[in-house]
Amino acid sequence: MPISEDDRTAGARVDPDELWTFAVVADTHINASGRATNSPWKANAQANGRARAVLAEIERSKPDFVLHLGDIVHPVPSHADYDAAVTTFQTMVDSMSMPVHLVPGNHDVGDKPMAWTPAEIVNPENVERYEQKLGPSYYHFDHRGCRFVAVNAQLFNSGFDIEHDQWLWLDRVLAEAKEMRRFVFLHYPPFILHADEPGNYDNLDEPGRSRFLDLVVHHDVEAIFAGHVHNFFFTRYENTDIYCAPATSFVRNDYHEFGRASLPIETESGRNDVAKLGHFVIEMGPEGHVPLIHRSYGQVDAELLAIDVGASGPSWRLNAPCAVDLRHAWAEEIEIPYTGGVDEFARKRARNDYPLLALWELGIGVCRLPLHDLTDERTRARLEVLHSKGYRFVPFVLGAPTRKQTTQLVQLAPLVEALEVVLPGAEDPATVTLPEELAAAGIEIAFSRMLGHGDVATGTGVYSHAINHGYLVDDLTEKSVEELAEAGVRRLVVRLGKAQDPLTTIARLEALLAPHGIRAHVQVRMAGEVPTGDEIDPDAAQVRVIRALLAGMAYPEHLVVLDNLAQHDRGYFRRPGMLDRNNNPTDLGNIVRSLSRVFADEQDVRIEEGEASTLVVSQSSRYRVVYPSAPLSFDDVLRSHPDTDGAVARAVVHLAAGQYLLDDDPSLDRTARLTDGPVLLVYPVNA
Numbered sequence: 127m128p129i130s131e132d133d134r135t136a137g138a139r140v141d142p143d144e145l146w147t148f149a150v151v152a153d154t155h156i157n158a159s160g161r162a163t164n165s166p167w168k169a170n171a172q173a174n175g176r177a178r179a180v181l182a183e184i185e186r187s188k189p190d191f192v193l194h195l196g197d198i199v200h201p202v203p204s205h206a207d208y209d210a211a212v213t214t215f216q217t218m219v220d221s222m223s224m225p226v227h228l229v230p231g232n233h234d235v236g237d238k239p240m241a242w243t244p245a246e247i248v249n250p251e252n253v254e255r256y257e258q259k260l261g262p263s264y265y266h267f268d269h270r271g272c273r274f275v276a277v278n279a280q281l282f283n284s285g286f287d288i289e290h291d292q293w294l295w296l297d298r299v300l301a302e303a304k305e306m307r308r309f310v311f312l313h314y315p316p317f318i319l320h321a322d323e324p325g326n327y328d329n330l331d332e333p334g335r336s337r338f339l340d341l342v343v344h345h346d347v348e349a350i351f352a353g354h355v356h357n358f359f360f361t362r363y364e365n366t367d368i369y370c371a372p373a374t375s376f377v378r379n380d381y382h383e384f385g386r387a388s389l390p391i392e393t394e395s396g397r398n399d400v401a402k403l404g405h406f407v408i409e410m411g412p413e414g415h416v417p418l419i420h421r422s423y424g425q426v427d428a429e430l431l432a433i434d435v436g437a438s439g440p441s442w443r444l445n446a447p448c449a450v451d452l453r454h455a456w457a458e459e460i461e462i463p464y465t466g467g468v469d470e471f472a473r474k475r476a477r478n479d480y481p482l483l484a485l486w487e488l489g490i491g492v493c494r495l496p497l498h499d500l501t502d503e504r505t506r507a508r509l510e511v512l513h514s515k516g517y518r519f520v521p522f523v524l525g526a527p528t529r530k531q532t533t534q535l536v537q538l539a540p541l542v543e544a545l546e547v548v549l550p551g552a553e554d555p556a557t558v559t560l561p562e563e564l565a566a567a568g569i570e571i572a573f574s575r576m577l578g579h580g581d582v583a584t585g586t587g588v589y590s591h592a593i594n595h596g597y598l599v600d601d602l603t604e605k606s607v608e609e610l611a612e613a614g615v616r617r618l619v620v621r622l623g624k625a626q627d628p629l630t631t632i633a634r635l636e637a638l639l640a641p642h643g644i645r646a647h648v649q650v651r652m653a654g655e656v657p658t659g660d661e662i663d664p665d666a667a668q669v670r671v672i673r674a675l676l677a678g679m680a681y682p683e684h685l686v687v688l689d690n691l692a693q694h695d696r697g698y699f700r701r702p703g704m705l706d707r708n709n710n711p712t713d714l715g716n717i718v719r720s721l722s723r724v725f726a727d728e729q730d731v732r733i734e735e736g737e738a739s740t741l742v743v744s745q746s747s748r749y750r751v752v753y754p755s756a757p758l759s760f761d762d763v764l765r766s767h768p769d770t771d772g773a774v775a776r777a778v779v780h781l782a783a784g785q786y787l788l789d790d791d792p793s794l795d796r797t798a799r800l801t802d803g804p805v806l807l808v809y810p811v812n813a
Contacts, residue, residue, distance in 0.1 A: 146270060149184045150311075150406035150417075152195040152353030153373035155233065156218070158210035164201055169398040173200065173375040174214065175426025180374045180405050181218060183420065189407060190269065191224050195353030195371055196231025196313030198260070202245060203236060203252040212259050229276040230256050230263050231313040231354060238280050238314060238331065242471065248280040250288060264292050266299045270410070273303035277312040279352075282334030293337070300345035308347045315352035315370050316342075319459065319475050321363055327468040328355050342366050349415060357381045357402065358419070358483045359476070362511045369406070369417060377402045380462050380469070384478040387695075387707035400424030401710035402480075419487050421711070444491025444516045446722040447678030449543075449685055450704070451494045451649070454692040456481040457508045480709035481691060482512070488704060488715060489722035492543055494647075494687050497521040500541070501534045513541045520572070520647070520685070522546035525553075532561040539567040543685075544617055546647065548574040548595045556613035572647045573610075574619035592657055592699075596621030596649055599631055602638055611642035619647045624654050628674035628686070629733065629740075636681045645683050650674045652689040653699035664713065667702045668782060668804055669753055671714050675721050676740060676751070679731040688718075713782035713803065720781045724749075724806060739767060748809040750775070757799045760787060767807055775807035 154177040157163045161171040184192060199211035219226045232238065235256050236248035246252075253263050263278040277296060281289040300308055316339055317329045325331035330338060342350065342363065349367040356378035359370035382389065382396030393399045404421040461473040485493070499505040500521050509519060520543050527535060527545070535545065549558055555573045564571065577594040596619045610618065618639065622631055628650050635646050652667060671688065678686035693703035693712060704715030711719070725731075728744040735741075742749040752767055764774050778787045782803040787794060 144412050146410050147187070147189040147407050148269075148410070149187070149189040149192045150195065150351050150369075150371050150408060151180060151184070151192060151374060152371040152405070153197040153231070153356055153375055154180075154194070154215065155197055155200040155373075155375040156211050156215040157200055158207035159214060164205060164207060167376065167394055167397050169376040169394055170200060172398075172424065172426055174218075176403065176422060176424055177215075177374050178218060178427050179425040180420075180422050181222065183422070184405065184407075185222060185224075187407065189224060192219075192222065192226045193274070193311050193351060194226060194228045195311055195351060196229050197233045197353060197373075198228060198231065200233055200375075202233055203255055204246055209259070216260075227267065227274070227276060227311075228260055229311055229313060230260075230278055230280065232280055234260075235263065235278070235280050239283050240327075240331075243327075248284055250286055253278065253281070253288060264295065268303070268306065272307040272309060272410070273299070275299055275308065275310045277310055277338075279312040279314040279330060282338065283331055297341055297345075300341060300347070304345070308345060309349050309351070310342065310347055311351040313352065313354050315354065315359070315368060316350070316363070317361075318355070318359060318370075319361070319477055323475065324472060326472065326474045328474065339363060351406075355381070359479050360482060361477075362514065367415075371406050372402055372404045372419070372421075374403060374405060374422060378468075380465065380467060381476065382708070383460055383462050384458075384476075384480065385708035389708070398424070399708065399710070417486065419483060444486075444489055445726055446489035446491065446718060447675050447682065447686065447725070448490065448718070449492035449494055449520065449687045450485070450488075450490050450691045451687055451689055452481070452499075453690050453694065454481075456493075456495070456691070457505055459504075478709065481705065484691065484705050484709075484711065484715060485517075487711070488718045489726070490718070491516055492518050492520060492685065494520040494522065494546070497523040497527065497531060497535075497545075500538055501531060506534075506538070509538075509541055517541075518543040520544055520546060520687075522548060522574075524548045525550055526558060526560050527564075529561070532563055535569060536563050536567040539569055542569050544570040544572045544647070546572045546574055546619055548576060548619075550576050554613070555610060555615045570617055572617035572619050573615055574647075577621070592655070594621065595619070599626070599634060602635075604638070607638050607642055607644065611644060615644060617645050617647060619649065622648055622650050624651050624670075628670060629677045629680075632677040632681055632684060632686065635684065640683070645685070647685045647687060648677075649687050650689055651701075652703075653694075653701035657698040662700060662702050664702070665803075667714060668717055671717055672721070672751055672753075672781070672804055673740075675718065676731075676733055676742065679725060679728065679742070680733045716784045717781045717804070720779055720784050720806070724779055724808070741770075747811060750807040750809070751781075752805050752807060754805070757802050759797045759799055760794060761796045763800070763805055763807065764789070769809045773809055776810050777808040779806040779808065781806055 155173045156177060157174055163170045198215055201207040201211050235252045236246045237243045239247055257263055264276055266273055266275045278292060281292055314330050316335050317323050347366045351369050351371060353371050355370050356373040358372055361368045376397045377399045379396045389396055400423045401421060403424050404419055407418045407420055409416040409418060458478045459475055461475055464470050464473055519541055574595050575597060598621060622628060632648055639646055674686050690701055690703045692705045693707055694701045695707060702714055704712055704718055706712050730745050732743045733740060738753050740751045748769060750767055760778060763778055768774055776789050780800055
């Protein structure tokens with residue numbers, strides 16, 4: 127995919143020998159025993175089993191250590207079950223083969239000082255009790271040239287002597303590590319949306335917040351990891367990344383305001399929305415860090431699934447062989463209502479960061495979006511933050527950009543992969559005049575054209591009010607492509623209708639465009655041609671996405687743009703997406719994630735079509751994508767699709783489930799039916 131490595135240090139490939147990992151766990155909310163809980167929510171009764179499943183996955187993935195961000199147990203210190211819950215947690219982690227570093231949460235030592243909380247407030251006695259059972263409530267340790275600093279955030283603004291001692295200590299341990307990379311972990315995030323936001327249940331209050339952030343900036347902390355909110359958030363303060371980690375136990379109900387679909391009864395108003403549960407694995411390299419989300423889906427104990435592709439696949443960055451069109455709001459800020467659960471006296475503002483989490487998870491590093499997103503002050507600031515993590519953007523505009531837009535584009539040129547200019551009316555690349563400043567700033571132009579009503583066949587015989595643009599493959603000829611090249615065109619936007627196969631069509635484009643040095647932006651539509659919307663065929667959508675990704679791998683000079691990140695289930699042109707309307711991954715999302723991770727380091731890919739399958743050959747590996755017409759068992763898949771030399775696959779990746787099934791796994795049920803959907807066979811390297 128055409129992404130400049132000069133602007134992607136955070137997304138660059140790293141020697142695997144220089145990488146190491148640590149795990150981040152938050153909000154386990156352990157109960158005293160079994161499924162007995164002092165909470166009225168059913169989801170809380172699952173907390174112990176869910177924690178055991180996550181810890182088992184961490185043990186299998188062998189990070190260097192584990193950070194726990196607090197709310198270790200659910201019973202608060204004054205509750206009779208507190209000591210028993212602590213003992214239960216200690217039993218869980220005693221068998222871990224790597225160190226587990228803890229920081230207290232509000233359930234462990236009491237809430238931060240608040241006049242309106244119904245729960246008990248932090249006090250020296252609770253802190254002492256915690257430290258007697260679980261160790262220091264603030265401390266630091268060094269590992270591989272990094273200093274990790276654990277902070278007891280509940281003490282901020284308390285006025286206790288121990289708070290004063292912690293401030294002096296924090297400044298000192300950060301200052302002493304000026305030659306090291308520095309990381310801080312605590313329970314409460316400093317803020318959710320803005321550093322100057324009002325205090326609420328989910329952030330640090332003033333003056334402690336500003337004092338803490340001043341130390342973070344002064345000592346150039348690389349990242350802060352926080353829990354408490356049971357939802358994912360990412361922001362940046364000066365040069366410091368701030369992450370809110372998912373919980374292992376349950377989801378906080380109030381942030382389900384981000385969703386657009388009604389919640390099934392089993393989700394308990396969002397508390398048991400299991401797709402949002404999990405943990406982070408932080409991949410550390412010499413140039414930075416990458417957070418990898420491992421969703422647990424609420425698994426408990428023996429229900430632990432087969433190896434997750436994210437845990438077993440090679441190291442990866444933002445290297446999916448595709449871009450994505452961000453049709454829906456991707457950085458939406460909303461006001462969370464006060465409902466009496468945790469906040470009652472004010473709304474709190476928050477940004478829905480689940481689209482960003484999905485992009486990270488999918489490995490997609492190039493996003494198509496309206497030029498307005500770059501020129502709007504709020505979204506522009508967010509794009510600049512994302513660019514620092516390796517993202518680049520393809521803005522689009524109707525007609526030549528205005529003088530003001532040009533000035534803004536030039537200022538943001540490092541963020542821009544290319545600018546798509548849609549030519550209205552009879553304009554064409556040979557006659558249009560674009561501002562010279564764009565070329566001087568190194569901004570490449572991808573030309574598109576408006577399509578008339580008669581250019582796109584609906585097959586219905588009725589008139590439909592639909593806006594279409596892009597060059598059509600069937601209209602491109604040797605002569606027309608030659609004329610475009612003579613006019614200076616180096617990138618061309620091509621519209622790929624739903625009836626066109628991405629892999630074979632992009633192969634045609636390569637043959638037409640490559641001799642003239644033209645690269646295509648191929649918009650792979652997932653919707654039909656009439657706005658009333660076809661019935662969505664999940665099986666056909668999965669095959670279409672797979673073949674689009676294979677085309678992106680086989681023809682990396684072209685930018686393959688998947689139609690939509692989020693599912694569009696209302697309005698005009700309904701289409702599937704990689705996220706559902708409650709911000710959870712769909713089967714399509716899991717397919718993109720699986721292929722992006724398995725093929726992370728593959729280059730010089732060659733594609734060979736077979737019967738109901740596609741062979742993928744790289745310099746070092748051989749794979750086969752199989753599109754079964756009926757469910758098959760693991761053994762059925764292996765027997766029916768050997769490699770060309772007869773070799774049997776060593777693993778099967780169930781793409782929609784994200785499962786990596788190894789042939790030599792003795793626990794694998796080889797005759798059980800695999801979940802419906804396409805699979806990827808991984809052949810032995812020497813085959």
